[in-house]
Amino acid sequence: MAKDYAKATAVAGRPAAPSALRQFSVLLRKDLTQEFRTKEMLVSMVVYAVLVIIVLGVALSFAKPSQEYLEVCGGLLWVLIVFTSLLGLNKSFSREKENGCLEGLLLAPVDRGAIFLAKAVSNLIFILLVEVLAVPLFWFFFASFATPAETAWLSVVPLLVGSVGIAGVGTLLSTITVNTRGKDVMLALLFVPVVFPLLYACVSATTATLLGGEVFAATWTVSLVLAAGYDVIMILAAWVLYDFVVTA
């Protein structure tokens, strides 16, 4: 699609449209600048993460803290990440909508794939930034009294793989839901079932790193490979389908 625009502009005697990579970096820089100036999304995500941690704390307040907490911690961590990123994904597109930015983007000779990638990468960066703050906090509140296995540091890998998938699928779905009535609920309705397989694999991998030993040997590789497979397939699908969604 970008090629047609490039050709059209070249015929009109104007310089050709910039390359896809350049478009991508400009769009990404736009998102980052906008966010770091207002800090609206990051602040609300971090505060929300703290609130989820408090709710989880209440939920666990009558369970005896013990080594067995480790079996639950991996799952709870992903509860935190899913809810926090849902909030961020909701915000990421409503801003484009409010300022009429999306129309401007679609009028400009910009490759739709570049829009998708820029939006997904900026969402990924925000999710990772929030995780950098929220995961140690989570650890401080829930797991500091239990000694995890030596492999615990490896849980960075499922966190990364999971965030990539969440950002990719979430970008497609939030583009859909930004134009619907009751968009916040709608995104959750679509996002949670679609991302379920990834969540399952990531919880399995995270728990494996925390428990170590036999569980680690049995589930670590297969969980990670499956999570990465989900990422590849779903992001490719989202990339292909994005053109239809964003121009609809």
Place this chain on the structure above:
Amino acid sequence: MAKEKKPPVLPEAGQWPDKVAPVALVAGAVLTTIGFLLTFLWVPPVVGASVNGAALIGDSMVTQQLLLSQKIFYFHMPVALVSFIALVFAAYYGIRFLATRNARFDACSKVAMEISLLFIIMTMITGEMWTRFEWGVWWTWEPRLTTYLILMLIVIAYFILRNAVDEPERCSVYAAVVSIVALIDVPICFMITRLIPSSVHPVVLREGGMTADMGICLAVVLVGMLAVGFALYRARFGQVRLGQRVEALKDALEEN
């Protein structure tokens, strides 16, 4: 007299499959009834055990209740298969809609999704009966159960999404995209829940294939259910398209 206007293009409904549909409905009803009779009167319980008393199957003692509860399998499995086939059709018509932007394919996709939801609900109900008697619990996070729960949630979300978008064209595009995402997501969901070994629940699998009698009975019910699904699809499709035709006629009248 005013010069004759070109008649507006109206949505069409009746094609040749509509003539086949009533026959398919009758055939489906007859076949599923025959299948129902076959399961109880003709097909023997698993591995030739008698229903009067207990039998040793594999390594476990199986009682009369379990042997009879196995009969639900002949309905559960065909219904589940039909629901997935309907989902495949929904995604196929979704792709065709995105390629052609023809509202007809959108109606096809939507109706196929409705049929899928109907059969998914039937799958869940029969599956619950099976789970309760075979495994002794109402719910377990077993791969097939989990996959179908997720599938049901996505399909429900699909209809909520359709209701939440005001512009018809946009609604159709979003619906088509979600139907394609659903079709991609569901097999991945099954693979992931199946392949990751769970430390809490063992994967429940009983060894032992089907005998020829069981296969025949299953095939009869499957063909019957497919015919019923097809007939329902055509009936609902006709209804949806006629509704669209009425709307188009109203618009045409208002314009004149």
